[in-house]
Amino acid sequence: MIDETHDPARTSWVESANGSSEFPIQNLPLGSFSPNGGAPRGGVAIGEMILDLSLAARSALLSGEAKAAAEAGAGGALNPLLGLPGSARRALRRRLSELLKDGAPDRAEVETWLYPASACTLHMPAQVGDYTDFYAGIHHALNVGRQFRPDNPLLPNYKHVPIGYHGRASSIRVSGAGVRRPSGQKKSPDAETPSFGPSARLDLELELGIWIGQGNDLGAPIPIGQARGHIAGFCLLNDWSARDLQAWEYQPLGPFLAKNFMTTISPWIVTAEALEPFRIAQPPRPGGDPAPMPYLWDEADQAGGAYGLDLEVFLSTRAMREAGTAPVRISRSAARHLYWTAAQMVTHHTVGGCDLNPGDLLGTGTISTPDDSGLGSLLELTRGGSAPISLPGGETRTFLQDGDELSIAGHARAEGFATIGFGPCTGVVVG
Structure with missing residues (x-):
């Protein structure tokens, strides 16, 4: 190719x-x-x-x-x-x-x-009929799980099945659109009853978006060996999250208002063809991890189903911009840290008979590094808000404040090939 x-x-x-x-x-x-x-x-x-x-x-x-x-x-x-x-x-x-x-x-x-x-x-490069957000970043899943279940951070199904939920397609916007802070119910651990109001724990999620090309018929799953041919390309994706709303509402059915208010994507579809030189082997699973079920296993996908993509997150506050201070990089991660390949996500999405359509969008889930150098959310970076990050001018952040600008950058790099990028994926919290 x-x-x-x-x-x-x-x-x-x-x-x-x-x-x-x-x-x-x-x-x-x-x-x-x-x-x-x-x-x-x-x-x-x-x-x-x-x-x-x-x-x-x-x-x-x-x-x-x-x-x-x-x-x-x-x-x-x-x-x-x-x-x-x-x-x-x-x-x-x-x-x-x-x-x-x-x-x-x-x-x-x-x-x-x-x-x-x-x-x-x-x-928007395409009309998104359906949007599904996966949870394929295992290090993010571990970091979040440790905050709530220190002794058992991953639920039993995580290493067996690509976890995902159906998101809201209507609120996806291209880079540059303002981000309005959502309101909803929230309940602090020491409160007897929930309250209503704007989220105080607004967060980012560093993800990739997977654009579906040719779809499949209802009831006709896409085999893992053919899934690559159904992926048209990729973009950067920030699935903004209201962590206080999420903590109260997500059981038993998962995120709702905490996620449906806004998702930002980079406006260009970097095609699967352009990314051919940057395909890499899916990292081997740690010893003791279960092997994927046969319907999720393909030797060719394991040999070249991951991508050599570097991902960065930059934060700029209103005060920093007024002072002419450059944005601060708060995270540097890479797509190779995903536990499941894009093809595995596509195949699992359709194995029950679900039909995908051209222009459908899949999110990979937050992509964090195994160490603290590339954590893909403030929930991880600040240890749930207990360890604020320091910024120029003496400012600190636990979660995003009004006026904050959050930018994601992504580049595909491989020795012997020209570096290519995804363009901007930026949003300013407008209140």
Whole structure:
């Protein structure tokens, strides 16, 4: 699956793409944008520019599957493009890479397809029909479990089954949307009765989003050996959480108001094709852990079903921004710390007969490191609020306050290949 589009020596006549750690010519992620106040249409990020798929679709420079893919992606939401076979995405990727590389003969026409990203508005890349949040970050599960069950932090099912719950698709927003602090019921341990009011323990969750490509029919599970072909790409995801609401409401059915008020994603779908060079082996399970059941086991998935993605979390308070102080990195983690692969999540999601559709979104769950260097939530970083983190200017935080800006960054890195990124995943708590 690695081809000339991944060649680290390939450069583009779009100068801002060369040397970019986000959107070099080796990336070409898919999204939805509107230029200069125009109507939304599909786009491809290249450096600091966005290529308009609606214009590419009308051109004689594209043909066959590449043209069909551009036509399917020309509208404001990319669901039709995501629903095409992976071969169509690959054909579009290869043709655009050819047209954008240095020395391409048709540069003059392709230049007319480009808009400066700074003059464009980014939208949800697809209409999300369903959203499911998994709990596949074992170190996060252990850290949270130790706060409530020190002697038995993981529940008995964790290492046997990919745990997940159905989230709320309607409140997913792209990077930059303000985050409103939710209100709901909460009950402190020393209170006799619950109270109602805004959450005082607003938190982040460092996750990846998995975009579904081709779906499956109701009652027809996706076998683990075929699950990879149903994944169109990935994004960054912050599943904002109200920990005080969650503690009161989550039993017996799981999160509700604590999670459904907002989920922020990065606006670009970094395609499965772009990430081929960054596939790595799924880390072996610790000795004594149960082997996955046969329906969740595939040798090829174990050999290359994880990804070499570095993930970072940055925090900037209102006072820091007013003082011109740079955001502080509060966490650095990596996708390799997931206990289950993306393919295992897809397969388990459908094993009971559930149908997935193009544009459905899966969250991986919070991705934390085994040590304290890369904890993916403030609940872990501050030990449940008992150990505040220190910030410039003498500020401290246990949980997020109004005016705080939280940003997630992600980059795929591998020796011998160009680094590619996911773009911003940022939200400001607006109160």
